[in-house]
Amino acid sequence: xxxxxxxxxxxxxxxxxxxDNQLCFALYVSSRxxxxxxxxxxxxxGLTYTGYITxxxxxxxxxxxxKSLGEKLHLDSGTLTPLLKKLETKGLLVRERRSEDERNxxxxxxxxxxxxxxxxxxxxxxxxxxxxxxxxSTIELIKLLxxxxxxxxx
Amino acid sequence: xxxxxxxxxxxxxxxxxxxDNQLCFALYVSSRxxxxxxxxxxxxxGLTYTGYITxxxxxxxxxxxxKSLGEKLHLDSGTLTPLLKKLETKGLLVRERRSEDERNxxxxxxxxxxxxxxxxxxxxxxxxxxxxxxxxSTIELIKLLxxxxxxxxx
DNA sequence: ACTTATTCAATTGTACTCAATTAAATTTTA
DNA sequence: TAAAATTTAATTGAGTACAATTGAATAAGT
Numbered sequence: 536x537x538x539x540x541x542x543x544x545x546x547x548x549x550x551x552x553x554x555d556n557q558l559c560f561a562l563y564v565s566s567r568x569x570x571x572x573x574x575x576x577x578x579x580x581g582l583t584y585t586g587y588i589t590x591x592x593x594x595x596x597x598x599x600x601x602k603s604l605g606e607k608l609h610l611d612s613g614t615l616t617p618l619l620k621k622l623e624t625k626g627l628l629v630r631e632r633r634s635e636d637e638r639n640x641x642x643x644x645x646x647x648x649x650x651x652x653x654x655x656x657x658x659x660x661x662x663x664x665x666x667x668x669x670x671x672s673t674i675e676l677i678k679l680l681x682x683x684x685x686x687x688x689x
Numbered sequence: 690x691x692x693x694x695x696x697x698x699x700x701x702x703x704x705x706x707x708x709d710n711q712l713c714f715a716l717y718v719s720s721r722x723x724x725x726x727x728x729x730x731x732x733x734x735g736l737t738y739t740g741y742i743t744x745x746x747x748x749x750x751x752x753x754x755x756k757s758l759g760e761k762l763h764l765d766s767g768t769l770t771p772l773l774k775k776l777e778t779k780g781l782l783v784r785e786r787r788s789e790d791e792r793n794x795x796x797x798x799x800x801x802x803x804x805x806x807x808x809x810x811x812x813x814x815x816x817x818x819x820x821x822x823x824x825x826s827t828i829e830l831i832k833l834l835x836x837x838x839x840x841x842x843x
Numbered sequence: 844a845c846t847t848a849t850t851c852a853a854t855t856g857t858a859c860t861c862a863a864t865t866a867a868a869t870t871t872t873a
Numbered sequence: 874t875a876a877a878a879t880t881t882a883a884t885t886g887a888g889t890a891c892a893a894t895t896g897a898a899t900a901a902g903t
Contacts, residue, residue: 548810554745554761557813558827559723561834563742564763566720567890568841569713574892585859588717591708602881607708609718612882614860621858638868638881656702659711668840673712676833679826680715686822687722721860728862739889756851766852768890775888792851792898849900855893864885871878 572665576658580651581625585610585618587658593628593644594652600639601630627651726819730812734805735779739764739772741812747782747798748806754793755784781805 554560570584577587592607593599605615619642622628627648630640663673708714724738731741746761747753759769773796776782781802784794817827 548807551813552745552748552806552810554742554749555835556831557742557745558831558834559720559727559738559816560742560745561831561838562716562720562723563738564838565834565841566713566716567763568838569716571891572841573713583858584713584717588708588711588714591706591711591714594706595708600881609721610859611861613862613884616883618859632882636869636881640882652706653702656706659705662713666840668837672833672836676830676837677710677712677715679830679833680712680719681709682826683822683830684715684718684722686820687719687726689821725861737888754851764889765891767854767892770853772889786852790851790899794852845903847900847902850898852895852897854895857892858890860887860889862885862887865883867881867883869878869880871876873874873876 569662572662573658576661580654580658582655585614586622587655589615589618589622590627590648590651590655593642593648597628597642597644597648600641602639604642622648723816726816727812730815734808734812736809739768740776741809743769743772743776744781744802744805744809747796747802751782751796751798751802753796755796756793758796776802 550556573584573587577584580587582590588608589604592604601612601615601619605611608615619628619630619640623630626645628645629643631643632638632640663670666673704710727738727741731738734741736744742762743758746758755766755769755773759765762769773782773784773794777784780799782799783797785797786792786794817824820827
């Protein structure tokens with residue numbers, strides 16, 4: 536059984552180093568540009584981008600350990616500990632250790648944290664409606680990215 | 690002429706806030722995860738990820754102003770000034786103002802900067818060959834991302 | 844020419860992001 | 874059960890990102 540021909544077999548050093556051929560660079564730019572677009576919508580809510588996606592995760596499921604939250608968001612304690620402390624200070628959530636296993640920190644939304652969800656629903660709507668990228672391509676792109684993340688995760 | 694039905698017309702607040710429906714989150718995770726994958730390849734070269742893409746841009750075209758380099762990389766002076774100073778300290782490039790317009794800082798690669806290109810060509814090859822994501826999808830993904838970046842830029 | 848506006852890089856301050864280390868709690872193993 | 878290994882969060886330090894401000898140089902307007 537033959538291996539399929541790979542692009543790598545024929546591409547020159549010069550071409551393989553071109554910025555526009557790098558998946559990493561396309562992801563890097565896209566990610567930073569889209570995060571910038573969120574700022575005007577998030578500022579009035581008092582949320583940073585990282586705070587925003589953390590709240591999205593918690594609105595889906597709170598009363599979770601920091602570890603499982605970190606796995607969902609692909610963030611570690613170095614990022615999450617200070618971020619969650621800030622969100623706690625803002626009154627959106629509570630961090631607590633429980634006697635069953637004192638190592639874990641459980642994150643639970645407060646009433647205020649739950650209530651913020653209503654005001655936040657306009658955020659993705661604003662983003663999508665101000666975008667000139669068509670819905671079909673957006674859905675296709677999200678699907679491809681999920682497949683990519685699954686492949687890179689292992 | 691009727692407008693096409695938009696997903697936004699029917700989707701619930703709950704669904705539109707789901708993490709897995711957010712393009713921004715898929716981009717955010719993909720970008721950070723792929724950058725992490727580069728670290729083992731870049732460490733031996735003494736390059737950070739940002740230093741790496743900066744060198745890619747300069748290997749395509751050096752003797753450019755910081756401004757035009759920043760536009761290519763979507764980075765501003767707050768990020769580039771300290772980064773370029775570090776790359777200059779490492780002997781990879783030179784930063785200089787010219788009498789024709791003292792506002793601009795021109796970036797030029799040194800001999801050492803040019804020579805690093807040879808050793809770097811293995812980096813994207815290592816990444817691609819260690820990836821379980823197929824080439825066809827990768828190319829498709831890059832194309833979609835370029836279209837997306839073009840659309841978000843304006 | 845002179846004033847005003849613009850451009851560009853540098854600086855400052857805030858907020859991540861992550862690798863590596865530390866310390867406490869729990870689990871596993873001998 | 875006592876020692877060793879593992880798990881979990883917190884901490885530390887380096888390196889970005891980026892908005893906002895500053896200051897110098899140049900361009901535009903009068």
